[in-house]
Amino acid sequence: MQELAEFRRETRLWLEDNCPQSMRTPFVSDKERCWGGRRWQFHSDDQQLWLERMAQKGWTAPTWSREYGGGGLNKDQAKVLKQEMAAIGARSPLDSFGIWMIGPALLKFGSEALKQQHLPPIVRGEIRWCQGYSEPGAGSDLAGLQTRAEDRGDHFIVNGQKVWTSYADRADWMFCLVRTDSEVSKHSGISLVLFDMETEGVSTRPIKLISGNSPFCETFLDNVRVEKSQVVGDINKGWTIAKYLLTHEREMIGGMGLARGGDRSLSRVAVEELGLEGGQLPDPVLRSEITDWEIDALAFALTCERVNDEIKAQGVGNTSAMLKYYGTELNKRRYETLLGVQGREALVWQDHSTAQHWLRSKGNSIEGGTSEIQLNIIAKRILGLS
Amino acid sequence: MALILNEEESMLRESAAAFLDEHAGPDLMRQLRDQEDELGYRPQLWQAMAELGWTGVLVPDDLGGLGFSHVGMGQIVEQIGRTLAASPLVSSAITATVLVLGGGSKDQKAQLLPRLAAGELTMALAVDEGPRHDPRATALKAEQDGDQVVLSGTKRFVEDGHFADQVIVLARSSGEAGQSDGLSLYLVDGDVLQRTAVPAVDSRRWGELQFDGVRIPGGQQLGQPGRALEVLEPALDVTRIYQCAELLGLSRECFDVTLRYLKERQQFGVPIGSFQALQHRAAILWTELELAQSLVLSGLKSLDQGDSPEQVSRLASAAKTKLSRVAQLATNEAIQMHGGIGMTDVLDMGLYLKRARVLEAQYGDQRYHASRFARLSGY
Ligand SMILES: Cc1cc2nc3c(=O)[nH]c(=O)nc-3n(C[C@H](O)[C@H](O)[C@H](O)COP(=O)(O)OP(=O)(O)OC[C@H]3O[C@@H](n4cnc5c(N)ncnc54)[C@H](O)[C@@H]3O)c2cc1C
Numbered sequence: 001m002q003e004l005a006e007f008r009r010e011t012r013l014w015l016e017d018n019c020p021q022s023m024r025t026p027f028v029s030d031k032e033r034c035w036g037g038r039r040w041q042f043h044s045d046d047q048q049l050w051l052e053r054m055a056q057k058g059w060t061a062p063t064w065s066r067e068y069g070g071g072g073l074n075k076d077q078a079k080v081l082k083q084e085m086a087a088i089g090a091r092s093p094l095d096s097f098g099i100w101m102i103g104p105a106l107l108k109f110g111s112e113a114l115k116q117q118h119l120p121p122i123v124r125g126e127i128r129w130c131q132g133y134s135e136p137g138a139g140s141d142l143a144g145l146q147t148r149a150e151d152r153g154d155h156f157i158v159n160g161q162k163v164w165t166s167y168a169d170r171a172d173w174m175f176c177l178v179r180t181d182s183e184v185s186k187h188s189g190i191s192l193v194l195f196d197m198e199t200e201g202v203s204t205r206p207i208k209l210i211s212g213n214s215p216f217c218e219t220f221l222d223n224v225r226v227e228k229s230q231v232v233g234d235i236n237k238g239w240t241i242a243k244y245l246l247t248h249e250r251e252m253i254g255g256m257g258l259a260r261g262g263d264r265s266l267s268r269v270a271v272e273e274l275g276l277e278g279g280q281l282p283d284p285v286l287r288s289e290i291t292d293w294e295i296d297a298l299a300f301a302l303t304c305e306r307v308n309d310e311i312k313a314q315g316v317g318n319t320s321a322m323l324k325y326y327g328t329e330l331n332k333r334r335y336e337t338l339l340g341v342q343g344r345e346a347l348v349w350q351d352h353s354t355a356q357h358w359l360r361s362k363g364n365s366i367e368g369g370t371s372e373i374q375l376n377i378i379a380k381r382i383l384g385l386s
Numbered sequence: 387m388a389l390i391l392n393e394e395e396s397m398l399r400e401s402a403a404a405f406l407d408e409h410a411g412p413d414l415m416r417q418l419r420d421q422e423d424e425l426g427y428r429p430q431l432w433q434a435m436a437e438l439g440w441t442g443v444l445v446p447d448d449l450g451g452l453g454f455s456h457v458g459m460g461q462i463v464e465q466i467g468r469t470l471a472a473s474p475l476v477s478s479a480i481t482a483t484v485l486v487l488g489g490g491s492k493d494q495k496a497q498l499l500p501r502l503a504a505g506e507l508t509m510a511l512a513v514d515e516g517p518r519h520d521p522r523a524t525a526l527k528a529e530q531d532g533d534q535v536v537l538s539g540t541k542r543f544v545e546d547g548h549f550a551d552q553v554i555v556l557a558r559s560s561g562e563a564g565q566s567d568g569l570s571l572y573l574v575d576g577d578v579l580q581r582t583a584v585p586a587v588d589s590r591r592w593g594e595l596q597f598d599g600v601r602i603p604g605g606q607q608l609g610q611p612g613r614a615l616e617v618l619e620p621a622l623d624v625t626r627i628y629q630c631a632e633l634l635g636l637s638r639e640c641f642d643v644t645l646r647y648l649k650e651r652q653q654f655g656v657p658i659g660s661f662q663a664l665q666h667r668a669a670i671l672w673t674e675l676e677l678a679q680s681l682v683l684s685g686l687k688s689l690d691q692g693d694s695p696e697q698v699s700r701l702a703s704a705a706k707t708k709l710s711r712v713a714q715l716a717t718n719e720a721i722q723m724h725g726g727i728g729m730t731d732v733l734d735m736g737l738y739l740k741r742a743r744v745l746e747a748q749y750g751d752q753r754y755h756a757s758r759f760a761r762l763s764g765y
Pocket of ligand 1: 130131132133163166216366371
């Protein structure tokens with residue numbers, strides 16, 4: 001307990017000294033986030049400085065071991081770091097599929113060489129990753145994927161097409177699911193491989209979203225050479241790893257919806273924009289809708305906390321499907337109600353507008369496995385219905 | 387404080403579950419109903435609860451109690467919800483105990499708490515006069531007459547009010563109905579009142595209490611005159627959090643029974659639980675129950691941590707709103723997913739459905755608390 005208090009004190013001092021003032025304001029739009037990577041153009045000196053300082057301490061990946069450049073913090077310390085960052089409104093120094101998805105999978109399943117090669121650049125924000133899972137014919141039924149990897153001794157030759165690949169056009173490396181054996185059942189012939197997006201035969205084409213942006217792409221793989229040393233875990237055993245990684249992704253997506261909504265609660269926005277009459281929001285129906293959302297958001301935040309505490313005390317839980325389902329549906333509701341709060345102002349078409357965020361939120365319950373798939377998982381795995 | 391049970395609390399939960407499975411449950415509830423039991427509970431069960439120490443969980447040990455945690459007591463009450471166990475535990479060992487702890491003088495505490503802790507004394511709280519919860523609407527008059535106070539008016543829907551040894555009554559000592567100032571709490575002997583037992587849909591009873599110029603001696607006031615809400619609201623918030631624990635217990639029981647039925651009942655040659663329409667509804671209900679559980683546990687922890695009354699109130703209203711809704715969903719889905727047999731008295735689902743709505747209505751339903759939550763959040 002005392003050690004933790006000491007850690008809190010030191011952390012607070014360090015953040016006070018090292019977090020630039022301009023990095024202590026909430027993100028106004030997703031465009032202000034830092035994703036890193038070879039081709040990253042920092043938006044400001046402060047953004048760069050903040051990333052470098054945090055990466056130096058390993059605090060971009062606080063719980064990863066020091067050996068791989070991480071912060072080496074235990075869960076309690078990581079929680080303290082989060083709290084202290086929140087207390088001064090410090091921005092996340094780095095958003096990264098490397099930290100959220102492939103990193104945890106490498107830590108659990110990767111060879112020592114792969115960990116040494118890939119983890120430190122992820123921590124430093126030098127390499128940006130994308131996720132090559134979905135294909136035109138394999139979405140919810142991901143295990144039906146058709147991208148083929150042919151065995152050529154020390155390497156594979158990969159052919160196929162991926163789709164909805166977020167940030168493929170800006171990423172440096174891809175973690176990709178491929179079929180290495182088509183003779184066996186669909187779950188048994190899948191491998192998870194890693195390759196550089198600059199490898200010959202890899203090309204991307206951005207797809208425009210309803211929100212007007214193009215954060216994801218079609219990715220074409222045409223005779224792409226992948227070294228066997230870049231297979232994560234065993235060949236043909238990729239499905240287990242793919243699912244493990246999805247669990248992390250789901251927790252991230254579920255939790256992020258709330259983190260985004262959380263910095264400014266709906267009721268606070270409503271009070272700022274509409275004012276109070278006799279201590280209450282002027283429109284009773286809107287007030288009631290906001291209240292429903294606020295209470296559910298509070299229950300969800302407490303559930304995230306409880307789940308974390310349970311995992312700390314008892315090991316892994318089976319709650320990522322629930323958090324993904326509820327968190328994303330909650331975020332969609334938030335934006336629907338926000339349209340009511342802001343009226344036609346919310347529907348003005350411009351960059352970083354409420355309209356764009358509202359439209360983007362529709363994808364939350366699709367990406368990383370749809371809500372329906374999450375409910376299937378809960379029904380089958382947790383409730384035992386089949 | 388982490389949102390998990392410690393070892394003692396887990397043990398208490400298990401032993402409470404085992405005890406209530408043996409000595410209470412829907413069958414006992416049916417007996418009480420079918421025999422039109424005037425009391426609405428079995429004194430032997432109440433006695434046994436007292437012997438287990440449940441009546442003294444919230445009383446400090448120097449006053450004859452155990453001074454154990456709210457989280458611990460919450461586990462007992464959740465099991466009470468699951469097993470429909472009727473007793474004066476909530477009204478006496480929680481609501482009244484917290485009221486005396488919060489507003490009682492030193493003498494009152496010394497006199498009442500050891501007897502409450504031992505389960506020798508039952509006490510009811512008489513707040514409402516109309517069908518919807520509204521303490522401010524209190525019109526029952528308290529007039530000073532020399533040393534004595536004269537009470538006149540009617541209290542309705544008083545939980546356990548038809549038998550309690552003593553009644554704590556909310557009365558208007560000044561001002562007018564609708565105002566929050568001018569309210570006072572008094573301790574009255576149950577025997578001096580005209581009482582009617584009004585049957586409720588859940589086969590329990592409410593007391594309807596007639597105060598026809600009831601004279602009570604001086605010194606029977608609880609807390610400051612004219613400022614009853616300062617004592618009452620925190621005690622009601624504690625009670626509401628426990629109501630949520632009870633609602634959680636009964637909702638989980640409905641869900642568990644329904645889930646079993648989804649696996650057993652066959653139609654079209656397969657278990658009905660293989661239909662995705664029902665799978666998804668079950669998954670949504672399970673998710674809602676998980677959220678509900680987080681609110682209940684946080685509410686209980688908040689009491690143990692001694693959070694500020696404002697924090698507790700806000701959490702209590704959030705929890706009561708959510709738990710009322712989740713209980714509504716759980717009980718309604720339980721009936722629907724059982725089909726025709728769900729409508730029959732053969733199954734226990736009806737008992738849980740009825741109990742859920744009575745619990746919700748007592749001390750503010752989902753609408754009351756949603757609106758209160760908004761007010762407490764500054765909008
Ligand atoms: C914003 C965004 C970003 C994304 N980023 C990536 C990425 O970086 N990398 C990547 O690989 N993929 C990414 N995806 C793809 C995403 O994982 C898929 O879209 C998702 O898994 C659904 O697959 P699908 O689009 O083929 O829909 P389908 O599987 O065709 O589903 C269509 C509808 O049918 C329903 N459905 C399907 N099967 C069932 C079932 N068994 N029971 C009930 N309902 C069912 C679905 O819920 C959905 O409503 C992204 C998607 C979005 C929207």
